[in-house]
Amino acid sequence: MIKIKSAREIALMRDAGKVAASVLQELESAIQPGITTAELDKLAEKLIRRAGGEPAFLGYQGFPASICTSINSEVVHGIPGLHRLKEGDIISIDLGVLLKGYYSDTAVTFGVGKISPLAGRLIDVTRQSLEEGISAMRSGGYLSDISHAIQKYVEANGFSIVYSYTGHGIGTSMHEEPSVPNFGPPGRGPKLQPGMVLAIEPMVNAGSAEVEVRDDGWTVLTKDRSLSAHFEHSVALAKDGPVILTIL
Numbered sequence: 001m002i003k004i005k006s007a008r009e010i011a012l013m014r015d016a017g018k019v020a021a022s023v024l025q026e027l028e029s030a031i032q033p034g035i036t037t038a039e040l041d042k043l044a045e046k047l048i049r050r051a052g053g054e055p056a057f058l059g060y061q062g063f064p065a066s067i068c069t070s071i072n073s074e075v076v077h078g079i080p081g082l083h084r085l086k087e088g089d090i091i092s093i094d095l096g097v098l099l100k101g102y103y104s105d106t107a108v109t110f111g112v113g114k115i116s117p118l119a120g121r122l123i124d125v126t127r128q129s130l131e132e133g134i135s136a137m138r139s140g141g142y143l144s145d146i147s148h149a150i151q152k153y154v155e156a157n158g159f160s161i162v163y164s165y166t167g168h169g170i171g172t173s174m175h176e177e178p179s180v181p182n183f184g185p186p187g188r189g190p191k192l193q194p195g196m197v198l199a200i201e202p203m204v205n206a207g208s209a210e211v212e213v214r215d216d217g218w219t220v221l222t223k224d225r226s227l228s229a230h231f232e233h234s235v236a237l238a239k240d241g242p243v244i245l246t247i248l
C-alpha cells in the first residue's frame with residue numbers, strides 16, 4: 001500500500017530533507033584529493049547529529065556507516081574506509097536522515113578536482129535525468145511516467161540505466177511502497193496522487209548496464225568497470241506538482 005502523507009507529515013519530511021541537503025553541501029566542500037571516505041563519513045555523522053537527526057543508513061540491515069561512498073566504477077552502497085580520494089575520481093555520496101520520525105534520502109555524484117570530459121558528461125546526464133523524472137511526476141499521471149522519462153533521457157545521451165536497483169516510497173520508513181524503477185514504458189503502475197512521497201534515484205553507467213556486488217556484500221559496481229553516477233531526491237507530490245524535499 002502506498003501511504004499518502006498529510007501536509008504536516010510532508011513539512012516534517014521537508015525538515016529532514018533540509019538537514020540531508022545541508023550535510024551534502026558541507027561534504028562537497030570537504031571533498032578533495034587526499035581525504036578518506038571514512039573521514040567524510042565521520043563528518044556526515046557529526047553534522048547529522050548536530051542538527052538533531054540520526055544517520056538513517058547506520059546499522060540499516062547491518063550497514064556499518066552513515067553514508068554510502070561509491071567511487072568511479074562503484075554504482076551504489078560503497079562502504080566508507082581508508083581509501084583516499086584522488087584527483088579525477090568521481091564519488092557518489094548517498095545519505096539518509098531520520099528526524100522527528102521521518103526519513104529523507106538523497107544522493108549526489110561529485111568530481112574530485114579536475115575530472116575527465118566523459119566523467120563530467122556522465123554526472124551532468126545523470127543529474128538531468130533525475131530532473132526529467134521529477135518533471136514527469138504529475139497528479140493523475142502514472143508511476144512509470146517517471147521511470148520512462150529517466151530512461152529516455154539517459155539512453156538518448158548514450159549511457160545505460162542500472163536495472164537491478166530502484167527508487168522507492170519514503171516516509172516513516174526509509175523504504176516504502178512503491179518501488180520506483182528508472183526504466184520502462186510510460187502509463188503503467190499506480191496512479192500518482194497528491195501526498196505521495198518518492199525517493200527517485202537514477203543510477204547511470206557510462207558502459208553496459210550490468211552490475212555485480214563486491215565480496216564485502218554491499219558495494220555494487222559495474223561489471224565492465226565503466227564509470228557510474230547516482231543522483232537522488234526525496235520528492236513529494238502536491239496538487240500542483242512535485243516538491244523536492246532534499247534541497248536547502
Ligand code: MG
Nearest residue numbers: 105199201232
Ligand atoms: Mg534511496
